[in-house]
Amino acid sequence: MRILGIDPGxxxxxxxxxxxxxxxxxxxxxxxxxxxxxxxxxxxxxxxNEDIEFIFNKFKPDCMAIERxxxxxxQKTAIDVAQARGVTVLSAAKRxxxxxxxxxxxxxxxxxxxxKAEKKQVMEMTRSILRLANIPKxxxxxxxxxxxxxxxxxxxxxxx
Numbered sequence: 001m002r003i004l005g006i007d008p009g010x011x012x013x014x015x016x017x018x019x020x021x022x023x024x025x026x027x028x029x030x031x032x033x034x035x036x037x038x039x040x041x042x043x044x045x046x047x048x049n050e051d052i053e054f055i056f057n058k059f060k061p062d063c064m065a066i067e068r069x070x071x072x073x074x075q076k077t078a079i080d081v082a083q084a085r086g087v088t089v090l091s092a093a094k095r096x097x098x099x100x101x102x103x104x105x106x107x108x109x110x111x112x113x114x115x116k117a118e119k120k121q122v123m124e125m126t127r128s129i130l131r132l133a134n135i136p137k138x139x140x141x142x143x144x145x146x147x148x149x150x151x152x153x154x155x156x157x158x159x160x
């Protein structure tokens with residue numbers, strides 16, 4: 001199963017692609033889609049869309065795992081991130097690629113085994129699980145890989 005993990009945002013969208021055989025994860029690619037501050041917001045969404053479309057076309061994931069949004073303070077940021085997230089989800093929907101959502105608590109639980117783990121712990125366990133020499137950069141890419149790992153650990157293959 002090829003999993004595309006997404007850490008949503010509009011300045012930085014982290015992505016990570018993993019193959020998972022039910023036991024082992026194999027990292028395929030990871031990185032971030034970046035948009036420039038000061039660029040009109042519709043243009044930022046277009047950039048995100050084009051780059052995510054490229055990722056889907058190149059890597060052909062079987063499913064997409066994305067962080068469920070949860071904001072308690074800045075409503076403008078929440079709305080903007082939600083719009084960028086929608087562009088990403090649309091790319092999956094256009095290809096009939098199933099989308100699975102996970103909360104930060106679920107990701108921490110799946111990767112570290114503790115739902116209140118610190119970000120640094122999640123990043124180090126992500127590095128370890130994927131047998132990488134270094135913690136993936138930027139942090140958003142590491143987060144996307146953790147979301148993909150969460151899906152691998154949460155998904156039942158007999159349903160696929």
